[in-house]
Amino acid sequence: MDSINKAVDPTDISEVEQQLNIFKQVYATSATGSADFIQATQQDNELTYSNVPFRLFLLIAYNLDHEITVHDTAKLIVAGARHEDLSTVLPLDPETKVAIRFQEARVKSGLTEKEIAAKSVELDEYKLIKAEYARIPLSISTWAELFKIIGTKITIDLF
Amino acid sequence: MRQFDLSTSNILCYNLGMQIKYDQIQIEKFLNKYWPNDLFTLDWNNVLSNSKDPQLFAAFDGDKLIGIVAYNEGIDKTYANLINMEVINSYWCNDVREALLARVIQKSSDICSETYIQVNVKNGDSQFYEDNGGVLFGNRVIFFPSVSQEVIKKYLSR
Incomplete structure (x- = not known):
């Protein structure tokens, strides 16, 4: 064909x-x-x-309703x-949108989940991986800590 | 509700206690030594010649070839792609399929830093992979790293 x-x-x-x-x-x-x-x-x-x-495709597909x-x-x-x-692009909840932004920024930064988890006060690697797939909710302050570690500022549209 | 799999229900498991060996095998050697082979339904020569840089694991009962799995690297080495797997039906109850899957997962950790496995499946052919923890997205089954580790723990020593 x-x-x-x-x-x-x-x-x-x-x-x-x-x-x-x-x-x-x-x-x-x-x-x-x-x-x-x-x-x-x-x-x-x-x-x-x-x-x-x-991995972004998985994250989005996994969190669609x-x-x-x-x-x-x-x-x-x-x-x-x-x-x-x-x-x-697709209707996603705010947690997933933040997780997408985080995953994109983390990949750009070249840091692995392990390296970020080592610098995080609040999350170990296992929880970080789950958060990156929006499988566990994180507080805004925890997301802020993670974005700070990778040196990226973000603006989030919740609606 | 899960469908009852009629294809496996009436298989007599007469291979219990067999020493099954698993080897990574070069494509050329595989085709020269073990192909064609009437015990298999897929045309593995065709599968391998149409795939990009495939690698193979084979399962043997003594000298008899009983299972084959082909895989390759996914785009940007972010995952491993399981191209196809076939095990002679009478060996399904020996977990040969699971053991071959575990070997692909383990090998893929050499390819990718995290062990994601993808299988593109024909409509309705995802049951085995889903039973082992794969998540179905359309025609793709994905093994996430945590599930991949479970498969390795459970079946790599088989």
Whole structure:
């Protein structure tokens, strides 16, 4: 199926969504070990994670109030390709938005969770990882401590 | 509610007590020595030739090939991608699939600083991975690091 390997403009929502639907159709109809299936998985991963970092994609998908759809994924890919703020693309709770900002800033800083946890008064590494996936709520002062450790200021729109 | 898996329910587990060995194996050696193989349903030559830089673990009962798993590095080395796994049905009850999964997870810690595993699954084919702690997002099953560690603890010594 040639269309699996078609070049897609990642800033064009209709092209991206159409391509993701092609992958979805392949997953539904092709055998697991077939060339089509394998190529679709590779192209799907490339299109998605080249524009939305793997861990940010997980964080967002994990915290949506519904199963992530093709349309949701397409919106994230387009926003990522346009270097837009991924925390504002889909409806997410404030904790998740802060966690996205934190994860982006932490990756930019080059600091690992372990290094940050070592400097934090309030969190160990295990709790920090959970917080970074918005799996535990943190107080504003704890978030402030974490952002201070990585040397980033943020403004948060809660609504 | 979980679906009852009919495909495994009537398998007689006659392999208890067998010494099963697991080895990382070069693709060329695998194809030359063990392929084609009528005991497997997937065309592994096709799987490997269509995958980008695949690596393999194989399971053996004596000299007999009983299971294969292929994986590669994900984008930016942030995760490992499990391409495909197949174990002869009669060995499912020996946790061979789980042991192969654990080996991929352990090996992936050499690739990524944190052990995330992704499996792209066909619709409805995620049960085994979900039963072992994977989280399904559309057609992707993800093993988060904490779950990955549990799989290693439980099955790596098998």
